[in-house]
Each structure stands twice: as C-alpha cells, then as structure tokens.
Amino acid sequence: MNDTVVPKVxxxxxxxxxxxVVANDCVDLxxxxxxxxxxxxxxxxxxxxxxxxxxxxxxxxxGEIYIDxxxxxxxxxxxxxxxxxxxxxxxxxxxxxxNVLENTILGLRDExxxxxxxxxxxxxxxxxxxxxxxxxxxASIWQLSVGEQQRVEILKLLYRNAEILILxxxxxxxxxxxxxxxxxxxxxxxxxxKSAIFITHKMEEVMEFSDHVMVLRKGxxxxxxxxxxxxxKELARMMVGREVLxxxxxxxxxxxxxxxxxxxxxxxxxxxxPALKDISFRLHxxxxxxxxxxAGNGQRELAEVVTGLRRSSKGKLQIDGKDMTNxxxxxIIRRGVAHIPQDRVSVGAAGDLSVASNLAxxxxxxxxxxxxxxxxxxxxxDFARTLIEKFRISTPSPKTQVKFLSGGNIQKTILxxxxxxxxxxxxxxxxxxxxxxxxxxxxxxQLVSQxxxxxxxxxxxEDLDELLQISDRVAVLFEGKMMGVxxxxxxxxDHIGMLMAGMDREAGA
Amino acid sequence: MxxxxxxxxxxxxxxxILVPFVSFLVSLVLTALLLEIxxxxxxxxxxxxxxxxxxxxxxxxxxxVKAIPLMMTGLGVAIAxxxxxxxxxxxxxxxxxxxxxxxxxLFMERFLPGRSLLVGALLGGLLAGALxxxxxALLKTSLKVDxxxxxxxxxxxxxxxxxxxxxxxxRDPKGYGFPGSRMFSADAWxxxxxxxxxIGIWIAVALxxxxxxxxxxxxxxxxxxxxxxxQRAARYQGxxxxxxxxxxxxxxxxxxxxxxxxxxxxxxxxxxxxxxxxYGYTAIIVAWMSQLNPLAVPFVAIALAALAVGGDQVQxxxxxxxxxxxxxxxxxxxxxxxxxxxxxYRLSVVRPESKASCPDPVEE
Numbered sequence: 001m002n003d004t005v006v007p008k009v010x011x012x013x014x015x016x017x018x019x020x021v022v023a024n025d026c027v028d029l030x031x032x033x034x035x036x037x038x039x040x041x042x043x044x045x046x047x048x049x050x051x052x053x054x055x056x057x058x059x060x061x062x063g064e065i066y067i068d069x070x071x072x073x074x075x076x077x078x079x080x081x082x083x084x085x086x087x088x089x090x091x092x093x094x095x096x097x098x099n100v101l102e103n104t105i106l107g108l109r110d111e112x113x114x115x116x117x118x119x120x121x122x123x124x125x126x127x128x129x130x131x132x133x134x135x136x137x138x139a140s141i142w143q144l145s146v147g148e149q150q151r152v153e154i155l156k157l158l159y160r161n162a163e164i165l166i167l168x169x170x171x172x173x174x175x176x177x178x179x180x181x182x183x184x185x186x187x188x189x190x191x192x193x194k195s196a197i198f199i200t201h202k203m204e205e206v207m208e209f210s211d212h213v214m215v216l217r218k219g220x221x222x223x224x225x226x227x228x229x230x231x232x233k234e235l236a237r238m239m240v241g242r243e244v245l246x247x248x249x250x251x252x253x254x255x256x257x258x259x260x261x262x263x264x265x266x267x268x269x270x271x272x273x274p275a276l277k278d279i280s281f282r283l284h285x286x287x288x289x290x291x292x293x294x295a296g297n298g299q300r301e302l303a304e305v306v307t308g309l310r311r312s313s314k315g316k317l318q319i320d321g322k323d324m325t326n327x328x329x330x331x332i333i334r335r336g337v338a339h340i341p342q343d344r345v346s347v348g349a350a351g352d353l354s355v356a357s358n359l360a361x362x363x364x365x366x367x368x369x370x371x372x373x374x375x376x377x378x379x380x381x382d383f384a385r386t387l388i389e390k391f392r393i394s395t396p397s398p399k400t401q402v403k404f405l406s407g408g409n410i411q412k413t414i415l416x417x418x419x420x421x422x423x424x425x426x427x428x429x430x431x432x433x434x435x436x437x438x439x440x441x442x443x444x445x446q447l448v449s450q451x452x453x454x455x456x457x458x459x460x461x462e463d464l465d466e467l468l469q470i471s472d473r474v475a476v477l478f479e480g481k482m483m484g485v486x487x488x489x490x491x492x493x494d495h496i497g498m499l500m501a502g503m504d505r506e507a508g509a
Numbered sequence: 510m511x512x513x514x515x516x517x518x519x520x521x522x523x524x525x526i527l528v529p530f531v532s533f534l535v536s537l538v539l540t541a542l543l544l545e546i547x548x549x550x551x552x553x554x555x556x557x558x559x560x561x562x563x564x565x566x567x568x569x570x571x572x573x574v575k576a577i578p579l580m581m582t583g584l585g586v587a588i589a590x591x592x593x594x595x596x597x598x599x600x601x602x603x604x605x606x607x608x609x610x611x612x613x614x615l616f617m618e619r620f621l622p623g624r625s626l627l628v629g630a631l632l633g634g635l636l637a638g639a640l641x642x643x644x645x646a647l648l649k650t651s652l653k654v655d656x657x658x659x660x661x662x663x664x665x666x667x668x669x670x671x672x673x674x675x676x677x678x679x680r681d682p683k684g685y686g687f688p689g690s691r692m693f694s695a696d697a698w699x700x701x702x703x704x705x706x707x708i709g710i711w712i713a714v715a716l717x718x719x720x721x722x723x724x725x726x727x728x729x730x731x732x733x734x735x736x737x738x739x740q741r742a743a744r745y746q747g748x749x750x751x752x753x754x755x756x757x758x759x760x761x762x763x764x765x766x767x768x769x770x771x772x773x774x775x776x777x778x779x780x781x782x783x784x785x786x787x788y789g790y791t792a793i794i795v796a797w798m799s800q801l802n803p804l805a806v807p808f809v810a811i812a813l814a815a816l817a818v819g820g821d822q823v824q825x826x827x828x829x830x831x832x833x834x835x836x837x838x839x840x841x842x843x844x845x846x847x848x849x850x851x852x853x854y855r856l857s858v859v860r861p862e863s864k865a866s867c868p869d870p871v872e873e
Contacts, residue, residue, distance in 0.1 A: 309745060330747030339745065347745050350738035357734070361746045364731055373727050 006069035008033045008195045009054070009085075009164055014063035016049055023049040024060070025219040031164065036186060036196045038210035038227070040203075040239055042436030046219040047199045051166050054197075055087040056080035086157030087166040092149050096142040100124070100135055100152050104159050120159075127158050131188050132181070146294065147178040154185065165189065167198040171205055172433075175294055176464060176497040183209055201239070201436060203232035204465070215239050240437050250448055253472045256285035258321070259424050259456030260306065265315035267305050275301040277480045279315070285424070288447065288457040290471030290488070292464060293500055295430075298480040299460045300342050303429045306458065307339045308332040320424045333362065336423025340414055340431045342460075344407070348414040351403030355395050356384035358402050358413055362421040391416040391442070408439030415446055426450045429460045444470055464493060478502045517855050524852050532848030536841040543840060549827050558837075561822025562815035568822070570704025574776065575814035576807075577706070578603065578788040580713040581768035583795030583806045584720055589642075589761040591724070591737045591801050592754055598645065598660025599765045600789025601667035602638040606766025607773045608671050609637030611690060611780035614697035614773070615679065626696040631770045638766015639759040641667065646758035650751035668785050675780050689781030699775035707775035713807065716764065720803040733757055765789065798845060800852070816841060 011029040015022070023046045031037050039047045052058040054065065056077040065072045067083045074080050080087075094103050101120055105111050111120075124137050133151045141149060150170065157165055171179045186196055186209060200206060206213050206227060213230065215222040215238040222238045260283040269275030275298050283289045293299060304310035306317065308329040317325045319335050341347040349358050360380045363369055368379050384398040393412045395405055402410055411431065418426070428447060432440040447470060451457050461467045467474055468488050476483040476499040483499040517524070541551035562572045582599040589596035613633040614626060621629045645659035674690070681691035699707040724730040736743040736750055744750050772784055795813060799805035820834025 307745075328747070328749075329744065330749070333747045341745060343741075346739050347741045350735055350742040352738040353734065357731070360731075361735060361742075364728060370728050373729065375726055375728055375731055377726070 005032065007031060007066075008035075008068060010066040010069075011050070011054065012064050012066070014050060014053055014060045014065075016046075016053060016058060016060045022219050024053070027063075027216070027219070027221055029214060029221075030224075031195050031197060032212075033195055034190050034193050035212060036190060036198070036210045038206040038213040039197055039199045039216065040201065040206055040213055040235060041216035042201060042239055042438070045216040045239075045436075047216055048168060049219075050216070051087060051168065051197065051199060054080070055085050055166060081160055081162075084161060084163035085166070086160060086162035086164070088150065088153040088157065088168060088170060090168045090172065092153050094141045094149060094152060097140060099140050100137045100144075100155075103141060103152060104156050108160070124155060124159060127155055130192075131155075131158065131185055133158075133185060146173045146296075147175070147181075150174070150182070151185075163194055165194065165196045167196060169199055169201075171200075171202070172462070173295065175500045176493070177501055179205075179208075203235055206235060207232060217241060236437060250470075251452055253451075254286045255472075256454060258282050259285040259287075259319070260458065261316075261318040262306075263316045263318075265305060265312050265317060267301055267310055267312045269298075269301055275480050276305065276312070279480075279482050281475060281482065281485060283425075283456040283458055285456050286451055286454050287473070288451045288459050288471045289485075290467040290474040291458065291460045291477055292467050292474055292496055293460075293462075293477035295462055297477045299429060299477055301480070302477065303339065303341070303427050303458070303460065306332075306425075306427055307337060333421065335425075336421070337425040337427065338362075338418035338422035340411075340418055340426075340428040342429040344410050344414060345403070349402045349410055352401055354399045355388065355393065355402055355405070355413060356380050356398040359384045359387050359398075359417050362417050387416040387420070408435045411435055411439060412442060415443060419446060419450065422450060422455055424455060426455050426457045428457065430462065431459075432466065433462070440466075464496060468493065468496075476500055517853055521852075521855075524855070528848045528851045529845065532844045533841075535844040535848070539844065540837050540840045543836070547829060547833070549829055554823055554827050554829075557822055557826040558816075558819030561826070562819035567704055568818060570706040572811065572814045572818045573703070573706035573710050575788075575817055576811045577709040577713055577771055577775075578768040579791055579795050579810035579814055580717065580807050581709075581771065582765045582789050582792030583799065583810050584713075584717060584803055585638075585761040585764035585768075586792045587796040587799060587801045587803060587806060588720065588724075588733075588764070589758050590796055592733060592757055593737055594646070594649065594754060594758050594761075595657045596642065596645070596660050596758060596761055597657055597793060598642065598663050598762075598789070599792045600785050600787065601660070601664035602641045602762040602765035603769040603772070603789050604664075604667040604671050604785045605641040606634035606638040606769030607780060607784045608667070608674060608769070609766070610634035610770035611674075611679070611693070611773050614693035615690060615780075618694055618696075623696055626694065627699065627774060630693075630697050630774050631699075631767060634766045634770025634773075635763045636766070638769065639763040641766065642762020643755060643759045646755045650754055664785075664789070671780065671784060672782075675782070679780060681779070687781075690779045692779045693774065697774055698778055699771060701775070705776055707771065709771040709775050712767075712771075713810075717803045717807050724803065729753075765792075794842065794846075798849065800849070813838075 007030045009029070009031040011027065014024050014027045016024040027046070027050055029050065039050070041047045049058060053060045056074045056079050059075065065074055072083050074083065095106065101117055101124065104124060105115050105120055121137050127133070128135060133155050135144070135148050135151050135155065141152065144152065150173070154165070170182060174182065189196060198209060210227045212224065213227050213235065214224045215235060217239060263280050265276055265279040266274065267276040279302065281289070291299060291302070301310055305312045308327050308331065311326050316323065319332065319337060322335070324332055324335065345351055360369055360383060364375060369376060369383060381398055388395060388398060391412045393409050393416065395409060402413060405413065426447065431447070432443045435443065444466065447457055447459060459467070459471055471488050473485055474488055474491060474496065475485040476496055478499060479502065537555070544551040544554050561568050563569050582603055585602070586596055586599050610630040610633050613630040617629055618626060641663065645656045645663065648654035648659055649656045676688050679690040681689055684691070699709060701707045724733065732743070732748045732753055735746065735748060736753055740750050768788065769784065773780055777783070791813060795806060795809050798809045816838045820838055823829055823834055823837070
C-alpha cells in the first residue's frame, strides 16, 4: 500500500496489562484515511482493550498514539472525541426514556444551556440522509429496534464529527438484512473520507466489510494484511493458532419418538405482556430443531416454559409423552431435561461458588455425590476433576470460584454439567454466543453428539450460518410467534432472514 | 512502581491468621493513644481489662454469661445472612424466645413435671423465635416485602410486648411493685457451671459445630449455599428457593429464641427488665466478624464479651469515665472490621517492566 501517506491513526508499542494478564503486548496499529480495518481475534485476544485505549477509557502502560502523524494525548473519552475518535460499544450507551435528539446532544459541552433542538434536528436529518441512517429523530429509544438503536449510536458519533469510528462486534445483534445495510453505511463513510475499525471474531464479516485486517492473538499482533490477499481459512488459522474445521461432521438424522411437544402454548413475559403466542411444534428424539430469530422475540421465554421456570397461561407441554404443563423445574429435571440458559453468569452458574460446586449442582441430590442427607466432598472433587479433564475446562483448580474463569470456560462448565444430566432433551439457548472459535467448536460438537445419542435438542442461536449447519430443522420466532418450520437442507437463508424481521411469507416472497 | 488493590483469587491461610492479629495491634495502639490523652497509663489499663475479663473465675464466668447469647444470636444471624436475608430482628426473636420460655416456666408447671418443665421452656423459646422470624420470611418470599424493615420493626413489638407482660398481667404480686414476673420454680432453671455461667455455653458450642456440618457437608447446606450465591441459579437447578429461605430464616430465629430462653432460665429465672440489652444487634457484628462461618462465631462472641466485661472493669479500677469502656470497644472493633478487607483483597506492588521489551520499530 501507499506507505508514504501519513496514517490517520497510528498506535505504537501499546502495552497494557491487568493483574495476571497481559492484554496488549507491544501492539502496533495503523489505520489509513478512508479505510476500514477489521480487528480479528478470539475472546481475550486483546481487541477490546486496544480499542478502549484508543478511545480513552484505558491508559496504556506504555506506548504512544499519533493522529495524523502528530502525538496525541488521550486520557479520557472526551480527549478522544477531540481527536475525532468515537466508539459504538457492544452494549449501547443510550438513555431509553429519551428520544433520539436528546440522546444525540447528551454530554456535549458546546451545546447551549437550553439546546436549540430545531438546529440539532435539521443537522441530524441531514446526516441521516447523507449516510442512509434512517431513524425518526423524535422517537424514544425504547421504541426503536436494536438495529435502529445502533444507527442512533453511529449518528451520535457523526454528529460529534467523528473521523474515526470504532464498532465493537456491530453485527452480533443484527439480522442479515440489517448487516447488509450497515455495510452500506460503512461504505458511504469511507467515501466521505472517514475511517473505521471494527472488532469481530467472524470471518465472513471481515471479508465483507474490511480493506485491511489485523489479527490479534494473546495480546500480540499475529499478522496484518490486505483483506483481498487472504482467505477466511487462513485468517481462522492465524486467529486460533491451528487449523480449524468449519464443517462439523454430522450423521444423517435418525429421528425417534416425539421427545417434546408443544400445543398452542402461550405465556407472558417479565413485564406481563404476551411473550409467546400460540406456539405448537414437535421435536423428535435424535433431532436438532434450531430456533432462529433476533434476540428478545420470545426465545428465553420459550426455553423457560419448556424447563418449568415460567408458567404457560395456555396450551399443553408434553415431554417424552408425559404431560408436563406447568410442572416444577425439579420435576422436569427429573425427566432428563438439560438446559443451557441464556444468562450464563447468574443463572447458568453461581459465580461465587467453586467450579466443583457448579459442576455438582445438578447431581448432588443422589449417589454417588451424596449419601443420605450428606454430601461426599471427595466424590464431588473427583467428579469435578473428571469433567474438567473431559471437557478441557481450563481452571487453576476445582476449588476456584467460577467467576474467575473466562466466558468460554464458564460455558464449558455448564455444558459439562448439563450433558451429564441430559437423558431426553437438551435446551441450548445461545450456547456459543460470545465464545471464541475453539470453545464454539466444542459446544457445537457436543450438541451434535447429544443428538446422535438420541436426545431431542432445541437449539437457539442468532447466528444463521451456525443454525443451518447444526440443525436438522429450523423454526423462526418473531414477536412470540412461530413463523414456520423448515427443513435445513431445502430452506433459503434469505427467506429465514425475512421472517426474522417479521416480514410475512407471502409478502416477502 | 505503583500499588494495586485487587481481590484475592483464593483465600490465603496466612492472611486469615495475620490480618486479625495485625488489626488487633493497630487497635491497641489507637486505644493507647486515647488513654494517654486522658492521662491513664495504657499498659495498666490493658492489664486491668484482661484481668477483668479473664483474670478471675468470677470475671471469666461473667464473660461467658455475655458470650452465650452473643454466640446463639450470632449463629442465627449468620445463617440468615448467608442467604442474603438481612435479619436484623435477632433482638426481637431473642425477646420473644424469653417471653415464651417464661410463659411455659410460669404456667405449665402442672403439665410438665420435674425437669421436663425446663425442656418445655427451652422448646417454647425456640419455637417462638422461629415463628417470630417466620413472619418476615413469609412476607419476603410471598409478597417481596423488604425484610430489613419488617425484622427491625418487629423488634419493637416484641420488646414492648414483653414490657407489657412484666409490668402488667405477669407482674409478681409479691414483688413490691418491681417490674418483673415471679421467679420460676427451680425445675425450670438451667444448670450452672461456674458463677452465673450455665450449660448454655456447651449447647452453643455444640450448635456451632453442628451448624458448620449442616452448612458445609449436607445437601440442604449446599442448597442454601447456591441460593445465597444466586437465587436465579438455584431456581434453575430445581431448588425450592422460597421454601428453603423460610426454613433457614426460621432456623435463624429459633437460635435467637433459644438465646432468650437461656437468658430467662439460666440467668434471671424470671421475666424482667434487661432481657433485651442489645445482644441481637451486637450479633450482627459477631456474624460479620466471623465471616458468616459458624465455627468462628464462638471465638468472636467470647472476644466481644471479654471486651464488654473488661471495659466495665476499666471504669471501676482506673476511674475513667463510664463512656470510656464503650469508646474503647469501638476503637477495637473498627480496625478489626477494616482489617477484614485484607482477607478478601490484597495490595500488590506492580513494577512496570523495562521499556526495552518492545522491539525497535523497523523503519520502512
């Protein structure tokens, strides 16, 4: 490339360590004007740390930042803003009860005490049309979809004249169509001479969005290359440090009797509004039924109804041929139903308890872990050691508190425990969300082997590629309604995307 | 070089032993400074305190007398706190336990011959404490009513009710107008072992050990542990969260109620003023200083009791103002509580690595 041009951003020798971890070790980064750089790496590779340094949230232990070739002192997000740096975080930083306009000027110092909302609105409308960021400026944030909220975040940065936009896993919450739209927005920004860095661990996104890609592993730069000159396979190898098998071997399905049957199930959500509307389907033993849909469309509630954690207000639930409608979680566990919940840290695991306790949580009630009313601590430790080895859970000791493990290892702990208790059904809600390539592979492999062992698997995921790869059939959930069930071999991915966005079958076709 | 305050990943045994020791030294230095200001010789004062609390069989017995209710209520509070149920109603549960024990001892003589009167009184106290704690537990689990307020306010109800009884219907007609019930028959007296100290001490120590076994080694204890760590995780594992909270809090109240029963059957032998003198509140300190570990409760309870008895002694021997004893107790408690932070956290020194560790940038 053209190395004589001064880069827009240059980070030199950035090092940052946290107690016990070197998050960034002598990292160099160059971003040219009008370029999109993908920052690729597994969880814990140091991507977010590096970007938090750039946007002023962290001070590096060492290293310098240059903007347009000039040394930049960035001690706070406000400093970063001065240099035109802005970040869209994974969890949006918007005030739900305020509207788009108010959120845009929130925290701006140069707005007058009584802001001139008319001027703000006209500038926002201009920006929105310039960048194809379509939002209603007077809508309150809570009324907006996740995709629209992301647009507001980007608009906010553009309003602040950001020249360098950092996007942290921007597509994780989007439907495929919304991702394409985001790609278009990024394209316009490039033409306007703005630069962007986006954090990801998905290969497809790197190929689709970026001009350059930088791969981080264990806090160091593994390689930096032009996107056109690399392949997803090569990137994955650099990211993980070994060959990765994208394809999971799957035997043909051998469906048995009906393991789970829902007939006209309805249930209310946490706020008392209908969350599930007339849901009916059958899941056979030896089958994986994938549930597609953008998060928040009833997935959690569906999993909770099946596992007895939420009451259904109508309808019938049968597990293994027995009526289990509104039975207690314990009765359902005793029928051999395992559950990998959406919320790992406070539902799936008890962070303050040890790995051993967490592993024993489902089987402490009977032999060999208990004798009468007493728990056999030695047996529990042996049991834990076996599972730690079998599932390659990386922990200093079985007595370490779970909260000190990485996300992937917490998930492996939950997986190990639930698989041990699963006899008829496995309910897995976003089991690979946020996991790195290695841990994702483990999770997917285990789900397939549960199916091959004759369990019914209900598999929720936001990643359509993953869903279609693992599942035998796919159903789409939108606003609590089942939008249809499809055979994975014949379904069209665009059609699923349409249904996820609530577009009707006829209208979308 | 900079200092970093970080959470310990595993509890360190040297820290568990060293921290209280160093904290205690800090306490002594602070107290010594205060005593100097008041013109009292710190060494003589400390000696007087130690002698007061442990130096004579009378002093030691008095230390035990105060330690027994602190142990029982401390154990009770610790169980509830492990579930994050903030039971600050130990005082009321103790009072109701005392009232019920007195009721049995005074009016059930006909039905409970001989020593069974004592057993009945103790069981009555235990039951009353359990029920008194059961009310806020049920309100919390069924209606989500905040337990701190309910337990606290129920203390006043219990205390005023006991006053009503010994000023009113239960007042001893031959008591020359003093507020208090008549004395129980000797069948309802708890056997004493030394001075006023009674066999409650053995029961309290035994209960501490049993509770430790229950909490650490049984399935029920494990369920309570999971509930304490995360109620949502517990529910997801099929544990009956609400029922277990009610049961555990009733157990907490039962221990406090038994403490009250010990007070009336072991010390005063009647229901009278002075039953509730704050043991139930000090119990909160006992529980926290023990880090909610039942095995630590007896030691902490004895230490706090010794401070109180020794502090009284200082007033008499050294002629210091009466408030001095209480001030000294506070001065000793603060460093201990502050120090307990270091058993969970540690200070570590971070040295920045040398600048030379990055390779020289390659000029292109």
